[in-house]
Amino acid sequence: MASAKSSNKPFDVLVKLLLIGDSGVGKSCLLLRYSDDKFTTSFITTIGIDFKIKTIDLDQKKVKMQIWDTAGQERFRTITAAYYRGAHGVLLVYDVTDETSFENVRNWMRNIEAHASEAAKVCLIGNKCDCEDSKRKVTKERGVALAKEFGVPFFETSAKSGLRVEEAFSSMARRCVGESKTNNNNSNNSGGGGTVRLRETAKGGSKSSCC
């Protein structure tokens, strides 16, 4: 299977990224802004968005980014452990106009430490930085300080205006690409043949059964 895959590979590296954070902080808006360059002001939940694919060029490499959304499961703190499987990077998002979402960053960080791979890269994102000064509850300095404490990069973004959204995602991709090379090697060397992905392989099965 590995050989069949590499023959017409449309990308060099696959990076799996996750969005995490309280509901309403704008995770899906960040994702839609980055993948489709769209923004909607109407309040939507993340229902229906599973993940988005975006392929970018990074140092002459085609990097396919698979960015997963929480599917609303963060609303009651019920993210499945399975959500974290195989993730190379996690974008932990809070809302600069919402103090609670900032306080909860520590909880999410614990969640990430408990479930994500040790090698997974994390960055902290303060979203909605386009807001009026009067509405801002979390200063940039506090965001920077918390990110420093965790030892992760920090971005203030605006999904609405698009400010620094591209930068946040591509810096994440850059950090993960170096890492994922070794990851890929590990999984190939694990022995016992490749993994079976039902969708790819079921093709063969359905083909033979319908002729």
Add this chain to the structure above:
Amino acid sequence: MTEEKNDGKKDENEPAESFPTRAFDVIVLGTGLAESLIASSASKIGKKSVLLLDANDHYGNSFGTLTEARGTDETLFKGWSVPVCLTRSGAVLETHDVVTIDDDECLLASLRRKFSVDVAFKFSLGDDRLTEEVCNSEAYKYLEFKTLEKSFVCVGTSDGKTNGKKGEFEFVPVPASRAEIFENARLSPTEKRGLMRFLKKARDVALEGTGVNYGRGDDANAPIGAPGTEYTLDAEREDEGTFFANDGDNNSSSSSSKNTSMKAFLMESPNDLSEITSDAVAHCVSFCPSVTTKLRGRASEMLITYIRSMGKYGPETPQAGLIPLYGSGEVAQAFCRVAAVSGAITALRQPIKKIERKNSESHIEVLTKGGRVLTCKKLVLGDAQGDIEMVGFANDEIITPNRRESSKFCINRAVLVTNRSMVGSDEAQHRVFVAIPPAARPGKLYKDEDEFVCFATQLDYSSRCCPKDTFIVHLCQKSRRTVPLQDVFADILDNIFSKVKQNGEETKKPTILWGTSYRTPDVDDDIVESFKSDDFVKFPGADCNVTFEETVRLARSANGCLFGDDANASSLSFDTLPLFPKAPQKGEEREEEEEVTGDGETIDLNEDEYALLRDL
């Protein structure tokens, strides 16, 4: 999570917001596999409003992982000195601490990320019901599988040779291809022919009507049943009906065949297989949990499913068994995500106080321990949801703890972390399935029980369930309640594993680094052939089978009763309709992987939900 209870953050266990109290089409209590299947299907296919709650703080209940679940009630290692070689980071330590049951919680918690230990490990087959649901529901996006590389049946060798010593086990490989049958030194020529004849017949039945076209018939290495083997070219075909001695007819032998066990059927004329071969087919192919498991129905159907599964995904994967990466707990979670992506609201830590069927208003009321009243048209109740007061339900809809206690049987499970493969160092024999029939166990402690088979499944690093150079072995066996837990697996532990690395002296046997055992209720008594009402179903939790098949069968049957248009749905035989119908082919470009994106339509919140979120 529970270990963070005391850090002063009260809202840690509180939901981030409260879910809407409007009426739901379906409320599902529990996140086990059957519950998740119903929730995801109702949400995605039925377009129903679904609320999926669980009283626990983790997904899956008995289909979840041990690292997140509780429930070790007895220690496996009575009288054993078990070394712990696992530190917090999962590295192997020099010193051997002795595990006591008190250490388990903290050890498990510290190993959470390195190990994925299922409460009730199960695998799927390439062409079974679970695989069908995974493919059609798009849950495949969240799951990856490794093949189960090899199956073995255990044979006891204490036939006088091992003077007084407890019987040693010998692992006899179960032949998976024609070549392996021919090369097998254990099989006599007569038996080789008999087995080939039997499998050929089974395969003809299995592939009847599938329209599978078999090409070359001369490839001796092709798995039995794989497209390309010679059998279908053979003109001599038995009538499908007589193969499993289906139904009465005038055949004198068939009247008794209804009660014939799978094993007896294989050993009797005209199959005339030896006991070992019969055990191999009955327990490693049909996965019968008992030597008395009846031929009719499940066992013969599983044989056919197994044969269809072999080579289903091409010649690189001739094996039938598929192990979910990170363990079988991922499967229920994948369906929970399918439900969430389709709009279902999921919330953990939601214990329920009372459920009441209000016939006058034709809905069911669910009262949470938090005091919230929720209503729904249909209610699904899973296991491990605590004591719930049930009002307005018939007696046979209620499963009380007392009824569970009165059951004669229980399911015993043990999980071992070991340092080497139990079937030698062969590269290709790390992920293996072993059936240990009672006949192979003269040394077992309880002599009066000769019915139940012990299943052992070994996982390696590549299954992502354990770190490099370690193995996880799941043991599962049904028994009478009267048999003490520590006796159930004692002879197996003695024979296959070694307790401690003795004074640096290397034994060939795998050393147990960590282990635990526990007992779960036998759910077979709770499994009903058909569900009675169209507004309520109750699922019993994980059964003693090694595949998901029975659980999916149960979920399908329940789904038919809850949502089937057919008034006769409950009289339909168990399981006929899949929960997720096969998606129509959308043309070739859909097949290209890079076309796959995970987004569907976004759904606007209704006013209730909008108000709730705005109030935050």
